[in-house]
Amino acid sequence: MPDLAIGVDLGGTNLRVAAVDEHGNILDRRNTPTKSLRSSEAVVAAMCDHIAQLTSNLKTSGILRGIGVGIPGIIDLQTGVLRESPNLPGWHDYPVREEIERRLGTRVILENDANAAAMGEFWLGAGRDHDSMCMLTLGTGVGGGIILQGALWRGMTGMAGEPGHMTVYPDGPPCPCGNQGCLEQFAGATAIVRMAREAAAAGRAPALAKAINSSSQFTSKDVYDLALAGDEPSRGIFEIVGRSLGIAIAGMINLLNVPMFVIGGGGSGAWNAFSPYIFEEVSRRSFVYRATVQAPAGQETPQPTQIALAQLGSDAGIFGAARLPMLAEEVYEHSRQAGEPTLAAPTQF
Amino acid sequence: MPDLAIGVDLGGTNLRVAAVDEHGNILDRRNTPTKSLRSSEAVVAAMCDHIAQLTSNLKTSGILRGIGVGIPGIIDLQTGVLRESPNLPGWHDYPVREEIERRLGTRVILENDANAAAMGEFWLGAGRDHDSMCMLTLGTGVGGGIILQGALWRGMTGMAGEPGHMTVYPDGPPCPCGNQGCLEQFAGATAIVRMAREAAAAGRAPALAKAINSSSQFTSKDVYDLALAGDEPSRGIFEIVGRSLGIAIAGMINLLNVPMFVIGGGGSGAWNAFSPYIFEEVSRRSFVYRATVQAPAGQETPQPTQIALAQLGSDAGIFGAARLPMLAEEVYEHSRQAGEPTLAAPTQF
Numbered sequence: 188m189p190d191l192a193i194g195v196d197l198g199g200t201n202l203r204v205a206a207v208d209e210h211g212n213i214l215d216r217r218n219t220p221t222k223s224l225r226s227s228e229a230v231v232a233a234m235c236d237h238i239a240q241l242t243s244n245l246k247t248s249g250i251l252r253g254i255g256v257g258i259p260g261i262i263d264l265q266t267g268v269l270r271e272s273p274n275l276p277g278w279h280d281y282p283v284r285e286e287i288e289r290r291l292g293t294r295v296i297l298e299n300d301a302n303a304a305a306m307g308e309f310w311l312g313a314g315r316d317h318d319s320m321c322m323l324t325l326g327t328g329v330g331g332g333i334i335l336q337g338a339l340w341r342g343m344t345g346m347a348g349e350p351g352h353m354t355v356y357p358d359g360p361p362c363p364c365g366n367q368g369c370l371e372q373f374a375g376a377t378a379i380v381r382m383a384r385e386a387a388a389a390g391r392a393p394a395l396a397k398a399i400n401s402s403s404q405f406t407s408k409d410v411y412d413l414a415l416a417g418d419e420p421s422r423g424i425f426e427i428v429g430r431s432l433g434i435a436i437a438g439m440i441n442l443l444n445v446p447m448f449v450i451g452g453g454g455s456g457a458w459n460a461f462s463p464y465i466f467e468e469v470s471r472r473s474f475v476y477r478a479t480v481q482a483p484a485g486q487e488t489p490q491p492t493q494i495a496l497a498q499l500g501s502d503a504g505i506f507g508a509a510r511l512p513m514l515a516e517e518v519y520e521h522s523r524q525a526g527e528p529t530l531a532a533p534t535q536f
Numbered sequence: 537m538p539d540l541a542i543g544v545d546l547g548g549t550n551l552r553v554a555a556v557d558e559h560g561n562i563l564d565r566r567n568t569p570t571k572s573l574r575s576s577e578a579v580v581a582a583m584c585d586h587i588a589q590l591t592s593n594l595k596t597s598g599i600l601r602g603i604g605v606g607i608p609g610i611i612d613l614q615t616g617v618l619r620e621s622p623n624l625p626g627w628h629d630y631p632v633r634e635e636i637e638r639r640l641g642t643r644v645i646l647e648n649d650a651n652a653a654a655m656g657e658f659w660l661g662a663g664r665d666h667d668s669m670c671m672l673t674l675g676t677g678v679g680g681g682i683i684l685q686g687a688l689w690r691g692m693t694g695m696a697g698e699p700g701h702m703t704v705y706p707d708g709p710p711c712p713c714g715n716q717g718c719l720e721q722f723a724g725a726t727a728i729v730r731m732a733r734e735a736a737a738a739g740r741a742p743a744l745a746k747a748i749n750s751s752s753q754f755t756s757k758d759v760y761d762l763a764l765a766g767d768e769p770s771r772g773i774f775e776i777v778g779r780s781l782g783i784a785i786a787g788m789i790n791l792l793n794v795p796m797f798v799i800g801g802g803g804s805g806a807w808n809a810f811s812p813y814i815f816e817e818v819s820r821r822s823f824v825y826r827a828t829v830q831a832p833a834g835q836e837t838p839q840p841t842q843i844a845l846a847q848l849g850s851d852a853g854i855f856g857a858a859r860l861p862m863l864a865e866e867v868y869e870h871s872r873q874a875g876e877p878t879l880a881a882p883t884q885f
Contacts, residue, residue, distance in 0.1 A: 261827065270827070319691075319692070333791070333792075335684065340684070340792070341793070342668075342792055342794060343794060343795045343828065343841070344793060344824075344827065344839065345793070346793045347792050347793035347824075349790040350791060352787075352790045352821075353790055353791065354783050354787055354821055355703075356705075357779075357783055364823045365820060365821075365826070366786070366820060366822070366823070434703050434706055437703060437715070438701075438702035438703055441698040441699070441701045441702055442699060442791070443691055444691020445691060445692060471715060472701075472716075474610070474698075474715070475691075475695045475698060475701075478693065478695060479692065479695075487615075490693065
């Protein structure tokens with residue numbers, strides 16, 4: 188019987204739960220809009236109901252290796268407490284792992300949602316041919332995940348992999364994280380809307396001003412549509428998105444020299460509008476990047492650093508969350524170092 | 537008999553060679569001013585003479601695990617070619633490993649000098665109680681090294697660990713690496729002299745102007761002496777050193793969440809003048825840093841991220857270079873991944 192795992196992607200918009208086999212096939216899935224659930228307790232209860240249904244339906248299909256849960260926000264992996272989550276208001280200091288485990292009566296592996304998405308792309312998507320990669324997830328903000336030699340790099344307290352909060356312009360706009368000029372303030376959807384409003388208010392962008400005034404729900408998608416239609420101020424905003432991503436990625440290449448950078452999340456749909464500026468900045472700002480793409484005369488072909496679009500769309504997080512218990516030994520090793528309790532052994536059910 | 541290794545630190549100023557035992561004791565050493573040697577061939581010949589003398593003298597003292605050589609500049613670890621080195625003019629595309637191995641008739645482990653220094657501090661210095669750390673070396677420029685779970689992180693082509701070329705101010709001064717606004721352009725000795733000359737030329741710094749005009753050898757040390765004497769423009773330059781280091785380190789903490797940052801190199805002597813600004817910037821710019829130093833109410837004591845001075849001075853590089861062959865299995869593993877030939881087995885001599 189094949190190995191199976193349950194992957195959960197708890198987002199501010201959707202709660203997705205799926206049963207995934209060891210080859211990356213989704214055997215069954217359940218989705219619920221998160222906002223239809225009023226409290227953190229209701230979300231956890233719905234999640235556990237979905238998990239129980241899936242495991243019950245798949246009793247005879249394989250061996251359950253475990254349950255992985257991706258959650259947005261700052262998680263203390265030692266205690267399993269969600270300390271803060273901009274996308275899950277009301278979850279401040281919520282002991283999410285304990286609550287799930289209490290309801291299910293079994294251990295779960297908790298992970299930051301962007302880390303889970305990185306693991307998904309690494310397993311089945313854009314990173315599948317590499318041993319190390321960095322992912323940047325363009326959503327409301329900018330998240331990320333780092334995989335080094337096959338394993339998620341979580342750092343000392345599980346908080347590693349936050350490229351969205353690298354400083355790009357030290358005197359730039361304030362960020363909710365307490366810093367100013369973070370990458371997120373130039374490349375996230377909220378930042379795109381802010382830059383559009385600023386351009387409109389300054390009288391520099393008549394088409395954007397018109398769009399803002401005619402819509403009560405002006406979003407980064409509207410800016411993208413105008414950029415596609417050739418509106419220069421809108422194109423300029425995506426130039427800023429690309430250049431700020433390029434500045435941060437150049438720094439990451441000079442620091443980590445990993446072979447693969449994957450750009451995912453909803454905002455990556457605007458790839459054509461911003462990606463040329465990523466490559467321009469990275470080529471100029473990273474001698475390590477240049478050295479990997481240009482072979483010295485008479486020497487072997489180099490292994491070029493790649494920067495590419497994610498491939499799994501919104502399923503990256505579920506795949507990655509399901510992958511974590513499959514890599515149980517490695518996850519156990521990480522967990523042990525982070526002081527977590529021992530994971531339960533794989534269960535046949 | 538104890539394990540021994542030869543560590544070589546080839547700098548632009550000094551060539552240092554030492555025999556080090558497995559406990560970190562220097563058994564014997566040789567130093568030669570690099571500039572007394574006219575060509576790359578003469579430097580390699582002197583290095584090999586020193587190595588031969590030390591190994592011959594210590595024949596009966598232990599088991600030689602191998603020879604590690606730290607070299608400044610961009611090294612292609614696959615081919616052992618020094619591609620470029622600002623501190624070793626004339627070494628452009630020099631096949632340094634091949635030349636050393638040919639003369640000695642044995643394999644050597646080549647490493648970037650800043651990586652070797654990081655390994656030294658990790659083994660015996662400021663990083664010895666941690667499993668992961670980043671080092672920043674303040675010299676003419678700014679170098680660095682990253683150690684993750686006990687091993688040097690070299691990246692895909694051995695060029696990882698260049699925090700000196702992370703962008704701090706995207707529109708800042710040009711850097712010889714091709715970028716502009718690199719950390720090195722605000723925190724290296726060359727940058728300190730440049731900032732002092734700029735302040736003097738702008739008429740903002742009479743004491744600096746006087747020092748520049750009265751000395752044909754004006755250096756960053758002169759700026760430091762004036763800062764110590766209370767000269768405000770000179771103090772302001774070290775404020776910039778500290779803030780730019782803080783911006784880069786904050787980004788590294790948000791990315792890697794490692795427990796220890798070590799500041800070394802000659803420029804770290806000015807620690808008291810610049811370090812308060814590092815802590816100020818890091819506290820403000822890294823929520824990951826803050827989360828590691830502030831425990832939430834009612835929870836366990838956190839493991840604070842530390843930022844501290846290096847402890848081994850100019851010997852860090854020799855210790856680290858000698859450590860590499862002692863970690864032979866791990867080094868072998870790294871080498872294999874980088875496509876290097878298999879290392880020779882440890883030799884008794």
